[in-house]
Amino acid sequence: MTNSPTTPGVVSGRLAPPALARNFSDLHPPLDRHEAHVAADRCYFCHDAPCMTACPTSIDIPLFIRQILTGTPEAAARTILDQNILGGMCARVCPTETLCEEACVRETAEGKPVEIGRLQRYATDTLMGKNIHPFERAAPTGKRVAVVGAGPAGLSCAHRLAMKGHDVVIYDARPKAGGLNEYGIASYKSVDNFAAREVDWLMMIGGIEMKLGQALGNGLSLDGLADEYDAVFLGVGLAATNDLGIGGEGLEGVQDAVDFIAELRQADDLTTLDVGRRVVVIGGGMTAVDAAVQSKLLGAEEVSLVYRRGAEAMPASKFEQDLAASKGVRIVTHASPAVILGDGVVDAVDFDYTDADAKPTGESFTVAADMVLKAIGQKLGDAYGLTMEGRKIAVTGAGRTSRDKVWAGGDCASGGDDLTVTAVAEGRDAAEDIHATLMAS
Structure with missing residues (x-):
């Protein structure tokens, strides 16, 4: 390949x-007090609150907006965090435009909807800015639970x-807690080290010990955890990236989009940070767009994002x-x-045009590239x-796996969308089920 x-x-x-x-400043700057009011x-404070129904964590949105007013x-x-303990991050990264x-x-x-996401950020930022943690621990139960994975599901459950x-x-396997909130979100969505600050704030509840640099298969085993603890929750995410299954994936300049985002x-x-002159991103999800x-x-x-189906299916x-x-x-x-x-x-990528079923039509084209980012799941x-x-751990009810004493939630578990807010809801619900099970034993 030659370059000018x-x-x-x-x-x-x-x-x-x-x-x-x-370029990497806050995508949605915070509201000030007047703007928030x-x-x-x-808000119409609807009695049936369709926004609340659309929220995976069922936050009482009309109530918290009235409290701001x-x-x-x-x-x-407090209203937000009672349902979604990571309400600060979700206010930044949640696709509110397709939910509430x-x-x-x-x-x-x-x-033009009520700016629910920005109002949620205003409320949670106000509380966290005063270093207030509105929840207290109940009396010790004597039960111990292992949570594997310090991402949204694991943190919520813990x-x-x-x-x-x-x-x-x-x-958690990584040197920092937070999971995708720390490593997988576009920088302009979470500025000023917010993910780490939110973890520190969450830990103020007490009773949680964080052990980083430890993963299942690397010093830990599910059998060992199940023997040592009264319950285990898996919130390990999806660590392995899918391959394209085509020639040239091993060429220099081809890398996983998740690694590119994590490095950034x-x-x-x-x-x-290295970046190409002509970048091709393969995929159609949030990771592809962020990359x-x-x-x-x-x-x-030049940056080209290429997806095998139509825009409406992205x-x-x-x-x-x-x-x-x-x-x-x-x-x-x-x-x-x-x-x-x-x-x-x-040097380039050859593409096949596809039909409505994502099948090749027989026509093709070539895009010049010196960097290719794979974001296909x-x-x-x-x-x-x-x-x-399929590719996930099968769960029933509130995250119960096929093994006694083991629950799972977040991206690694079946059911639900691969969203931060969904992971928080699944971690929370699994915790409630774990608590009920432990207290009944």
Whole structure:
């Protein structure tokens, strides 16, 4: 592959620090007190609250908005956090445009919903800014629970169990807690180290011990945990990335989008991050959009996001698709990768056009690329001897697996959408079921 000296291939420092700072600033800046009151005043406080029904954690949205309107944002935060202990992060990353805000009566009537997500952030940020933790531990039960995975599901489960009086130990493979909140969310959605600060705030409940750098299969076993603890909750996520299954995946310049995002999230200096001149992102979900947008924000000249079905079938919401387009990402639909080309280093990708069923039509095209990011989904790396449903751990009820004493939730468990807010709900509900089971034994 040859590149012009003035437009090199994969390099770092394409943009100066001031430009990078602007590009990666807060996507949705927080509301101030006056703005929050104006936004809250638009709520009709519907008696049937369709927004609440659309929320996976069933937050009483009309109540918390009324509490903001009456000048008690701390009480509003308590209402939110009672159902969703990670309400601060969910206010930042939840696709409200397809959940609560899509169901809002204002959206139906006017095409402009109440800004529920930003109001939720206003309330939770107000409370956390005062270093207030509104929950207390119940009397100790003498029961111990292991939680594997410090992502949204694991943190939610651990907090609810600790609040019930159980002692909890969280194990996580990475050096930092937070899971996808820490490693997998676009930087412009969670600025100022918020994920880590939220974990620290959550741990204020007490009764939770965090053990990092420990994973199942690496010093831990499910058998050992089940013997040592009264219950085990698995919130391990989907650690293994799916392969494209085509030629050229091993070329230099081809990498998993989740790794690209994780590296960016942990970087202290964005000018040190490599990005291509021509980047191709393969996939149509949130990870694909996050990778594509951030490539552009790092200074890539051309970014193409290619998806095998139509735009209406993309897992990423219309808002996310529009965000990508607004940042200069070219979205190509009805195209599937056939082979990645290059001599040691990626040079281009051949795509087949696809029909409505995502089958090749016989026509093809080529996109020049010096960097290819794969974002076609993830899978569970190990079944841990549990019954599986497709690529996930099969669960019934509130996260019960095929093994006694073992529950699971979040992305690794069957059922539900792969969303932060859904993972929080599943961790919370599993904790309630674990508590009931332990107290009945």
